[in-house]
Amino acid sequence: MEELKGQKCIFCGKKTLTLMQDELDIPFFGKVFAFSMKCVNTECNYFKSDVEAAEIKDPCKVTFEVKDKKDLSVRVIRSSTSSVKIPALKLDLRPGPAAEGYVSNIEGVLERYKKILESRRDTTDDDSERKSIKNLLKKLWKVQCGDIPIKIIIEDPTGNSGIISDKAVVEKLKVKK
Numbered sequence: 001m002e003e004l005k006g007q008k009c010i011f012c013g014k015k016t017l018t019l020m021q022d023e024l025d026i027p028f029f030g031k032v033f034a035f036s037m038k039c040v041n042t043e044c045n046y047f048k049s050d051v052e053a054a055e056i057k058d059p060c061k062v063t064f065e066v067k068d069k070k071d072l073s074v075r076v077i078r079s080s081t082s083s084v085k086i087p088a089l090k091l092d093l094r095p096g097p098a099a100e101g102y103v104s105n106i107e108g109v110l111e112r113y114k115k116i117l118e119s120r121r122d123t124t125d126d127d128s129e130r131k132s133i134k135n136l137l138k139k140l141w142k143v144q145c146g147d148i149p150i151k152i153i154i155e156d157p158t159g160n161s162g163i164i165s166d167k168a169v170v171e172k173l174k175v176k177k
């Protein structure tokens, strides 16, 4: 892993940005560049991470069904250009500049979603929203225990994303022009 400290932050302008780049070789996917930017200025806390496949790939739609606990360790590559959907958990992560790209596993994707839900639960003033978030968290917990199956769908027009399992269904994504 390469690390560059003391870079100028594009957000706050201070020389408090750490750049990190890593090269990963992922079986059945290929070489992936993972990079992140993190500002250590506590008033700024700018953070951005993304992944990019070394080779050019086709637009893809990957569907994977999480059926038991073993499936939680399946590797996931999510780039910032992809959308991640788990309809049963009302999860719909949109692509864009604020989207995080990362190499993780199914469990990591669920954990990230759990953090988003927990912070929303703790900050909302709306009682009915808090209730529905609590229900989603309960459901998420059952998924993590392998009690209920769910479907995860990743769509990436750049093809930089993937779910590495022979049970994952990979289709060519039709890109709207």
Ligand SMILES: [Zn+2]
Pocket (backbone or CB within 6 Å): 009, 010, 011, 012, 013, 014, 016, 039, 040, 041, 044, 045, 046
């Ligand atoms: Zn900053």
